[in-house]
Amino acid sequence: MIESKKQFASVKRGDSFTKLVGGVKSKGLFLRCGDKHISKLRKELEANNLGLKSASANDQTTTLLKVLRYLGERGINTKEGEGCGYFRIATRIQELEAIGHQILSKREPIVGTDGLIHKGIARYILRKESNIKSPQGELDFEVAK
Numbered sequence: 001m002i003e004s005k006k007q008f009a010s011v012k013r014g015d016s017f018t019k020l021v022g023g024v025k026s027k028g029l030f031l032r033c034g035d036k037h038i039s040k041l042r043k044e045l046e047a048n049n050l051g052l053k054s055a056s057a058n059d060q061t062t063t064l065l066k067v068l069r070y071l072g073e074r075g076i077n078t079k080e081g082e083g084c085g086y087f088r089i090a091t092r093i094q095e096l097e098a099i100g101h102q103i104l105s106k107r108e109p110i111v112g113t114d115g116l117i118h119k120g121i122a123r124y125i126l127r128k129e130s131n132i133k134s135p136q137g138e139l140d141f142e143v144a145k
Helices: 035-047 057-074 078-083 089-098
Strands: 016-021 024-029 102-111 117-128
Touching (some): 035 078, 057 089, 057 117, 078 089, 078 117, 089 102, 089 117
Antiparallel strands (some): 016 024, 102 117
16 A cells, blocks of 8 residues: 655745655645635735725736736736636636737646645736727717717
């Protein structure tokens, strides 16, 4: 019987540790994307008036652009986004790209709340904003006479 060993519980960004999987040892750098990290990010965003006000797709997309602008080179990864209330964050990113925003998607390994390494998690970084306005924000509801 193979005994599972978890050695991920105390890992933070920049810390290295030995990963034991199938008897193979390797070292790596991983972001610990657990409850504490996500809670800290959510509080930071809320303190800067960047918390989500509703779960609507339009509100998520509009707020996500502001969050990406605020975070700059730090960006936000999929798990951080989910923890801050963004569901289907990749879809929100596609909507922003569809109106001309340039967003870099980098893949990174993280240690999730489950203590396991998750490889290939997307981190989104705003590179260039579009000067095109969202058509949804431009709707004219003029009263017919």
